[in-house]
Amino acid sequence: MFSIGDFARLGLVSTRMLRHYDAIGLLRPAHVDPGTGYRSYQAGQLARLNRVVALKDLGFTLEQVRSILDEKVSTEELHGMVRLRRAQLEERIAADRARLLSVEARLRTIEREGHMKTDEVVLKSVAPVRVAGLSARAASYETEDIGPVIQPLFHEVCGRMDAAGKPYVGPGIAHYVPEDDGGVLVHASFEATFGPEDAVGLDLFDLPGIETAATIIHRGPMDDIGSTFQTLAHWIEENGYRSVGLARELSLHCPPDHAEWVHELQIEITKA
Amino acid sequence: MFSIGDFARLGLVSTRMLRHYDAIGLLRPAHVDPGTGYRSYQAGQLARLNRVVALKDLGFTLEQVRSILDEKVSTEELHGMVRLRRAQLEERIAADRARLLSVEARLRTIEREGHMKTDEVVLKSVAPVRVAGLSARAASYETEDIGPVIQPLFHEVCGRMDAAGKPYVGPGIAHYVPEDDGGVLVHASFEATFGPEDAVGLDLFDLPGIETAATIIHRGPMDDIGSTFQTLAHWIEENGYRSVGLARELSLHCPPDHAEWVHELQIEITKA
DNA sequence: CCTTGACTTTGACACCGTGTGAGGCCATAG
DNA sequence: CTATGGCCTCACACGGTGTCAAAGTCAAGG
Numbered sequence: 001m002f003s004i005g006d007f008a009r010l011g012l013v014s015t016r017m018l019r020h021y022d023a024i025g026l027l028r029p030a031h032v033d034p035g036t037g038y039r040s041y042q043a044g045q046l047a048r049l050n051r052v053v054a055l056k057d058l059g060f061t062l063e064q065v066r067s068i069l070d071e072k073v074s075t076e077e078l079h080g081m082v083r084l085r086r087a088q089l090e091e092r093i094a095a096d097r098a099r100l101l102s103v104e105a106r107l108r109t110i111e112r113e114g115h116m117k118t119d120e121v122v123l124k125s126v127a128p129v130r131v132a133g134l135s136a137r138a139a140s141y142e143t144e145d146i147g148p149v150i151q152p153l154f155h156e157v158c159g160r161m162d163a164a165g166k167p168y169v170g171p172g173i174a175h176y177v178p179e180d181d182g183g184v185l186v187h188a189s190f191e192a193t194f195g196p197e198d199a200v201g202l203d204l205f206d207l208p209g210i211e212t213a214a215t216i217i218h219r220g221p222m223d224d225i226g227s228t229f230q231t232l233a234h235w236i237e238e239n240g241y242r243s244v245g246l247a248r249e250l251s252l253h254c255p256p257d258h259a260e261w262v263h264e265l266q267i268e269i270t271k272a
Numbered sequence: 273m274f275s276i277g278d279f280a281r282l283g284l285v286s287t288r289m290l291r292h293y294d295a296i297g298l299l300r301p302a303h304v305d306p307g308t309g310y311r312s313y314q315a316g317q318l319a320r321l322n323r324v325v326a327l328k329d330l331g332f333t334l335e336q337v338r339s340i341l342d343e344k345v346s347t348e349e350l351h352g353m354v355r356l357r358r359a360q361l362e363e364r365i366a367a368d369r370a371r372l373l374s375v376e377a378r379l380r381t382i383e384r385e386g387h388m389k390t391d392e393v394v395l396k397s398v399a400p401v402r403v404a405g406l407s408a409r410a411a412s413y414e415t416e417d418i419g420p421v422i423q424p425l426f427h428e429v430c431g432r433m434d435a436a437g438k439p440y441v442g443p444g445i446a447h448y449v450p451e452d453d454g455g456v457l458v459h460a461s462f463e464a465t466f467g468p469e470d471a472v473g474l475d476l477f478d479l480p481g482i483e484t485a486a487t488i489i490h491r492g493p494m495d496d497i498g499s500t501f502q503t504l505a506h507w508i509e510e511n512g513y514r515s516v517g518l519a520r521e522l523s524l525h526c527p528p529d530h531a532e533w534v535h536e537l538q539i540e541i542t543k544a
Numbered sequence: 545c546c547t548t549g550a551c552t553t554t555g556a557c558a559c560c561g562t563g564t565g566a567g568g569c570c571a572t573a574g
Numbered sequence: 575c576t577a578t579g580g581c582c583t584c585a586c587a588c589g590g591t592g593t594c595a596a597a598g599t600c601a602a603g604g
Contacts, residue, residue, distance in 0.1 A: 005580065010524070013580085016562065036570065037582055043525030043534035047489040058371055058378075061560075068388075077385050082365045082379050082388075084465075089372045093365055099330055100361045106330075107354050114347050116340075120322045124284055181334035214322055217319040251280070253315030277551065287552085288591065308599060309553055333589070 001030065008222065011049040015097075015126065017257045026066050027052060059079040059085060105238035121216050121235040126266060128209035131173055132187025132202040133157050141184055143175070143223055150174055153188040159192065164200035169193055171264075173253035175207065207248070221258035225249075225265070232265060242271040273302065279313040290321075297517060298338050331357060348367035366443065377510035387512040393507040394487050398538060404443055404474040405429050405461025413448070413456055415495055422446055426461040426523075429474065433462065436472035441465055443536075444523035447479065479520070485538045492528035497521075497537070504537060513541040 008015045011107050021027040022039065027048055029039035048069065055065040064081065067073050073081065110116050134157050138149040154172060161168065169189040177185040189205060196204050214236055218228040229247075244269040253262035280287045293299040294311065298321055301311035327337040332479065339345050345353065384390050394402065406429050410421040426444060433440065442463040449457040461477060468476050486508055490500040501519075508515050517540040525534035 003580075012394070014562075016564090019582090020561075038570085039581085044489075044491050044532070046534065046536070047392050047491060050394045050487075050489060053394060054391050055487050056561090058375055063560095075382065078388060082375055082382065086375045086379065088369050089375060093372065096361050096365045096368070100358065100365065103330055103354055103358045103361060107351070107358065110347065110351050110354065116350060119326045120319050122284070122322045122325060129337060136289070138331045153401065215322075217316075217322060219316050219319060252318065260316070262318065264318070275551075286591075288593085291553090292590080310599080311552085328590090335589095 001040045001042060004029070004039045004041065007049075010149065011046055011053065013049070013053065021049075021052065021062075023050075024062060025065070026069075059089065066103055085238055101240055105235075108238065108256075117231065121214055121232060123269075126210040126213050129170075129173075129189075129207050130192045131189035131205050131207055132161075132192035132194070132199060133173075133187055133205070134202060135185055135187045137179070138184050138186050140182060141178075143226065146176075146184070146186060147222060149186050150188055153186060157188050160201050164198075166193065168198065172254070173207070174249040176246055178226055178246075210245070210266065210268045212269055214243070214269045215264055215266045217252075218263045218265055219261070221261060222263070225263070229265060232267065233272070236267075236269055241271060243267050243269050273312040273314060276301070276311045276313065278307070279317075279321075283318060283325065285321070285325060293321075293324065296334060296338070298341075324531070331361065333521060335453070338420065355363055355401055355485075357519075373512055377507075377512075380510065388431075393486055395541075396485055397488055398482040398485050401442075401445075401479050402464045403459075403461035403477050403479055404464035404466070404485060405445075405459055405477070406475060407459045409456055410456050410458050412454060414451075415498065418448075418456070418458060419494060421458050422460055429460050429462065432473050436470075438465065438472065445479070446521040446523070448518055482517070482538065482540045484541055486541045487536055487538045488514070489524075490535045490537055491533070493533060494535070501537060504539065508539075508541055513543060515539050515541050 002010065004015050004018050011018075011233075018027070018041075019066055020041070022029060027045065030042040030045060031040040033040070051069055052065055053061075055068060055202055056062065060081075064091040068078060068081070106119070117144075129171070136149050136153050139145045154174075157172075168190055172185075173189050173191070175187050177187070179185060187205065189202075191200075192202075194200075194206055214232060215268050216228060216232045216235075218225050233243070247265055247267040248251070250266065251261070252264055253260065255261070274282065276287050277289050280290055283290075290299070290301075290313075293300060299317065302314040302317060303312040304310070305312070311376070323341055324334075324337055327340060328334065332340070340350060350412075378388050378391070395539070406425055408421050408425050411417045428447075429444075440462055443461070445459075445461050447459050447461075449459070451457060459477065461474075464471075464474075464476055466472075487503060488500060488504045488507075490497050505515070519537055519539040522536040522538065523533070524536055525532065527533070
């Protein structure tokens with residue numbers, strides 16, 4: 001018979017944990033002195049304690065350990081639990097590896113630039129959405145070419161929405177389709193709450209969903225969007241992704257003062 | 273200005289978390305209505321929220337995130353934090369991989385044998401210890417050869433300890449050294465609390481420490497130790513280790529009834 | 545103006561495994 | 575007798591998040 005302290009040393013656990021295992025019925029002492037409440041353990045209980053520790057170290061919860069040890073689970077169920085655990089572990093390893101990549105990218109950034117300003121990139125998935133809007137052609141992707149096209153475009157779209165009494169649900173969405181000659185088709189739209197029969201002079205597009213989009217918030221006038229885009233592109237490269245498809249811009253906040261504008265840039269990416 | 277619900281949707285977090293970030297001062301709403309307590313967020317705050325989420329996803333605690341975002345840390349410190357985080361991640365990945373190996377070993381065992389009885393193997397490190405005891409020769413490693421040698425040996429050791437009034441600290445330790453002719457030198461000993469000047473007719477050995485020992489509890493008479501040893505050997509193989517060196521046996525509990533004996537087997541292992 | 549339903553508020557409890565500390569009992573050694 | 579150290583119970587803390595409850599607020603529709 002061992003005291004709780006001796007038993008804890010033998011089993012390489014803390015007395016705190018032995019008391020806890022007692023409390024939750026996972027490992028009851030062989031004997032408890034009715035007068036003093038002192039716990040006594042038998043050497044043979046080490047086997048059970050070791051089983052507890054081994055299963056716990058595999059990542060099972062104490063509750064699961066108890067079920068397993070008390071043979072409350074059939075072989076089938078046990079098999080299922082272990083497979084589930086394996087899946088969880090694999091998932092966690094994969095997630096941690098992704099984190100590690102990200103951390104290392106940041107480390108490189110810090111070493112190179114002395115700070116870490118790529119920390120506003122967010123991965124999300126974007127649901128497909130039907131939008132209503134208008135299109136126009138710009139000569140190139142340059143801000144100087146795009147700006148003068150898209151702003152009146154949005155103005156026109158808003159005018160028609162207002163005239164038809166359509167409510168705005170969600171932010172304005174801009175997206176771009178390249179043309180063969182280097183020009184670009186500019187689309188300005190809002191989420192459509194109506195069908196084609198009621199389009200009030202707006203075109204309807206179905207924007208496909210994006211499984212994995214890298215997104216970043218841009219604050220300030222659209223003239224400055226280039227550097228935000230560069231930050232995003234830089235992040236994508238550093239973190240081992242590749243961009244595919246076209247970017248979208250969501251207008252989250254567009255007060256009269258352009259310095260206060262807030263946009264979210266979205267671009268689809270894939271691994272490697 | 274967004275309500276907390278809208279802002280939460282934009283930022284892909286729960287309102288619960290936004291309130292929490294407010295409470296801990298990590299992300300304060302741009303405005304709180306003094307009458308109703310309603311929180312309002314500005315679109316520009318999305319950048320900070322995204323930074324919070326990004327850093328949190330890397331595994332930093334909210335406290336660390338706050339330090340980083342509030343620029344309470346110098347570039348040096350930031351660099352240190354990120355490196356530390358990398359080390360932690362690497363460690364966790366390695367640990368999870370080891371777990372995964374173990375889980376897969378168990379899965380194989382279950383599939384093959386329909387149960388999981390190798391779950392009492394424990395890895396530990398064993399400190400070096402000076403012991404006092406006696407040696408004798410047995411013809412082989414077979415239980416029939418060892419048993420009749422070691423039991424009188426322990427008896428004799430105990431006799432001399434008792435005669436000299438030496439206390440028993442810790443369990444009896446048996447270890448074995450093979451001889452060239454296939455025989456084996458059997459050592460029976462206890463931890464020595466005295467020096468060679470006072471060895472009362474016992475030999476002193478220095479048992480080296482074991483960095484990584486695979487251990488298992490054996491219950492019952494020593495005649496049955498073979499199958500416990502097999503379980504241990506099986507575990508070692510299944511989990512991608514290799515045994516090196518000799519085994520030791522610790523006598524944790526040796527009442528008159530041999531059926532109640534408890535021993536711990538220890539054997540040094542290395543990876544692969 | 546009133547109802548309704550969606551939203552927000554604060555506060556609390558729960559999870560899980562473990563450390564830590566307080567306040568008190570007990571046993572042994574000096 | 576006291577000092578020490580082991581043991582007892584009870585309680586709080588960590589961290590990030592879910593969930594519940596009771597109550598207040600807001601906007602839209604009748």
